[in-house]
Amino acid sequence: MTLHLRNCHLSGTIPPNIGELESMVDLDLSNNQFIGPIPSSVSNLTNLVSFFLQSNQLNGSIPKDIGRLTNLVALNLSSNHLVGPIPSSVSNLTNLASLFLQRNQLYGSIPEDIGRLTDLVALNLSSNCLVGPIPSS
Numbered sequence: 001m002t003l004h005l006r007n008c009h010l011s012g013t014i015p016p017n018i019g020e021l022e023s024m025v026d027l028d029l030s031n032n033q034f035i036g037p038i039p040s041s042v043s044n045l046t047n048l049v050s051f052f053l054q055s056n057q058l059n060g061s062i063p064k065d066i067g068r069l070t071n072l073v074a075l076n077l078s079s080n081h082l083v084g085p086i087p088s089s090v091s092n093l094t095n096l097a098s099l100f101l102q103r104n105q106l107y108g109s110i111p112e113d114i115g116r117l118t119d120l121v122a123l124n125l126s127s128n129c130l131v132g133p134i135p136s137s
């Protein structure tokens with residue numbers, strides 16, 4: 001199943017029951033005015049290949065269980081108001097080719113195991129508050 005609602009002027013919060021759409025493969029809710037946190041139930045969407053939430057007004061942290069989405073090839077959460085560290089579980093997303101988290105308010109260090117993402121060809125973490133060394137892996 002594919003759901004593309006990019007640039008639809010949608011607002012409010014992303015419904016928590018979005019996690020019930022377990023056959024979802026492509027989900028694009030980008031360029032809207034969604035507010036609030038990313039529902040933790042998105043970690044139930046284990047068939048997702050692409051997940052785009054960029055350019056909304058989302059806040060809160062990236063769900064800790066995002067690493068359950070092991071089929072993801074593309075993840076874009078950029079240009080929101082997300083805070084907190086990048087969850088270490090992101091290193092479980094070993095099929096990722098692109099990871100865009102820029103222009104948020106993420107802090108802490110880059111997860112040490114991010115080097116496990118050997119298929120990654122595009123990574124943008126700019127315009128956050130990340131500190132520390134770039135992991136050697």
